[in-house]
Amino acid sequence: xxxxxxxxxxxxxxxxxxxxxxxxxxxxxxxxxxxxxxxxxxxxxxxxxxxxxxxxxxxxxxxxxxxxxxxxxxxxxxxxxxxxxxxxxxxxxxxxxxxxxxxxxxxxxxxxxxxxxxxxxxxxxxxxxxxxxxxxxxxxxxxxxxxxxxxxxxxxxxxxxxxxxxxxxxxxxxxxxxxxxxxxxxxxxxxxxxxxxxxxxxxxxxxxxxxxxxxxxxxxxxxxxxxxxxxxxxxxxxxxxxxxxxxxxxxxxxxxxxxxxxxxxxxxxxxxxxxxxxxxxxxxxxxxxxxxxxxxxxxxxxxxxxxxxxxxxxxxxxxxxxxxxxxxxxxxxxxxxxxxxxxxxxxxxxxxxxxxxxxxxxxxxxxxxxxxxxxxxxxxxxxxxxxxxxxxxxxxxxxxxxxxxxxxxxxxxxxxxxxxxxxxxxxxxxxxxxxxxxxxxxxxxxxxxxxxxxxxxxxxxxxxxxxxxxxxxxxxxxxxxxxxxxxxxxxxxxxxxxxxxxxxxx
Amino acid sequence: xxxxxxxxxxxxxxxxxxxxxxxxxxxxxxxxxxxxxxxxxxxxxxxxxxxxxxxxxxxxxxxxxxxxxxxxxxxxxxxxxxxxxxxxxxxxxxxxxxxxxxxxxxxxxxxxxxxxxxxxxxxxxxxxxxx
Numbered sequence: 001x002x003x004x005x006x007x008x009x010x011x012x013x014x015x016x017x018x019x020x021x022x023x024x025x026x027x028x029x030x031x032x033x034x035x036x037x038x039x040x041x042x043x044x045x046x047x048x049x050x051x052x053x054x055x056x057x058x059x060x061x062x063x064x065x066x067x068x069x070x071x072x073x074x075x076x077x078x079x080x081x082x083x084x085x086x087x088x089x090x091x092x093x094x095x096x097x098x099x100x101x102x103x104x105x106x107x108x109x110x111x112x113x114x115x116x117x118x119x120x121x122x123x124x125x126x127x128x129x130x131x132x133x134x135x136x137x138x139x140x141x142x143x144x145x146x147x148x149x150x151x152x153x154x155x156x157x158x159x160x161x162x163x164x165x166x167x168x169x170x171x172x173x174x175x176x177x178x179x180x181x182x183x184x185x186x187x188x189x190x191x192x193x194x195x196x197x198x199x200x201x202x203x204x205x206x207x208x209x210x211x212x213x214x215x216x217x218x219x220x221x222x223x224x225x226x227x228x229x230x231x232x233x234x235x236x237x238x239x240x241x242x243x244x245x246x247x248x249x250x251x252x253x254x255x256x257x258x259x260x261x262x263x264x265x266x267x268x269x270x271x272x273x274x275x276x277x278x279x280x281x282x283x284x285x286x287x288x289x290x291x292x293x294x295x296x297x298x299x300x301x302x303x304x305x306x307x308x309x310x311x312x313x314x315x316x317x318x319x320x321x322x323x324x325x326x327x328x329x330x331x332x333x334x335x336x337x338x339x340x341x342x343x344x345x346x347x348x349x350x351x352x353x354x355x356x357x358x359x360x361x362x363x364x365x366x367x368x369x370x371x372x373x374x375x376x377x378x379x380x381x382x383x384x385x386x387x388x389x390x391x392x393x394x395x396x397x398x399x400x401x402x403x404x405x406x407x408x409x410x411x412x413x414x415x416x417x418x419x420x421x422x423x424x425x426x427x428x429x430x431x432x433x434x435x436x437x438x439x440x441x442x443x444x445x446x447x448x449x450x451x452x453x454x455x456x457x458x459x460x461x462x463x464x465x466x467x468x469x470x471x472x473x474x475x476x477x478x479x480x481x482x483x484x485x486x487x488x489x490x491x492x493x494x495x496x497x498x499x500x501x502x503x504x505x506x
Numbered sequence: 507x508x509x510x511x512x513x514x515x516x517x518x519x520x521x522x523x524x525x526x527x528x529x530x531x532x533x534x535x536x537x538x539x540x541x542x543x544x545x546x547x548x549x550x551x552x553x554x555x556x557x558x559x560x561x562x563x564x565x566x567x568x569x570x571x572x573x574x575x576x577x578x579x580x581x582x583x584x585x586x587x588x589x590x591x592x593x594x595x596x597x598x599x600x601x602x603x604x605x606x607x608x609x610x611x612x613x614x615x616x617x618x619x620x621x622x623x624x625x626x627x628x629x630x631x632x633x634x635x636x637x
Binding site for chain 2: 296297299300302303304306307308311314316320323324327330331
């Protein structure tokens, strides 16, 4: 092995010193390799760095270079190394090859050889360098692993990635983002307007504001919850988050990267929870109101009993005493009714869950109309039913009877004196929920004034002798005990529409 | 003794009307009670009395009533009081001893003279009419 010894053509020692100094500045191994016609490979020149590159020992320096290389290069790479030399000889252009060595100190190292080839008489002369590429290879490997992890994370998390070029307004959407909106599952590049045009009109303003705030560096990152229209026209709740990763010298954003998460299920659950909480709050409020009313009523009745008995026992005329007796009876009846109402309510809310059955709504409606036929005929009520014959609702039979009876008698009781009463029973499925609407053209209720108290106990809103303020209160309790809810739309002098939302769950 | 002659009783409980009449008689209080079964009836009657300048001397008001309750009546009364410089004292007579109602009554301290719990007794009647 000739180390750092220039071929004989370099006669001048000064020149050698000059190149020696230059070469010491280059970390790569510089070499000249010749191949004779009979195929023998020699290395007329090898720069000194060969020793450190391949951790050569004193003995190895004295040995044949190819033999030393064979020892250093991994067996599986050495054969390919020789083959690459053969190929280079045919092409006579350049020699390029990458190989691995297993060194005693540094362990596994990666090398890359580059050389140009010239013909010199019967010899092929290779001028080239060997670079240690271990660091690069390791970096590439790390990058590859990191990319694989990233890809896997994206796939596993089902979150979409977007990458916006602010100058061109072009945005890259990962396949997951496209999938969220029901499009073909592949990465896409499109104008940002295409996404923006799908955002719900009510969410656009906040979205623009949120992203602008971040563009202006007022927020450390961008975050916005938006409803986005999917390919089939429905909306999904998408949480979009992002960050400007590149700005120009003036601080204007150039590139923004972010992610999309479909949180529709979460929002749905939250809304469900909110609704349950509202119902619980409502029930709690009504129960408090109930307790309040009951205590008020009991106190009234008890007080009246005492005062009436005082009159009877006192020094009063007989006709006054007789009248007191009549009032005693009235008071007693009222007290019984209060207790009956209390019992009915306790039954609804007792721990023993009322049985839910699949009930044919039309049949129950017909049964109720038969029961009230005399009243309906007397008031010439115009009844219209728009309910599928085979439709069933999951409800308690007694509650359904009571519910239909209550809303229908109310419609007659509070009908407008100048109009023929109309009651319409309609059925619809709204957002997957079965809804029965009972609408009338009666007196209507001023919801602004009485809305809060509408379903309260002993709340009456019309001067009607049979108004007891108990029907709506009980109906609401029954529907809620079945997991459903009641909504009301009403206009004074136009009529009311009560919507009963059935809960079909077991 | 206060010289109350005309009294407005705003309460939907007919038994209470009967009891009150008897209590007044028993205590020799000679007044003409005008019974209204809810706030709205009372308000309409009151407006009419204003127009004929025959205002009641005192109003005995319940809270829990249908159509228009005692609180709604007080709100309307407040406006009338401002418009017509009404001085008619109002006594709340109710079976509610709920702290919410008691606190709410404090909001109308300019309108309400006192708060009595039902059943109303002779001492209360004396306080209103005699003391």
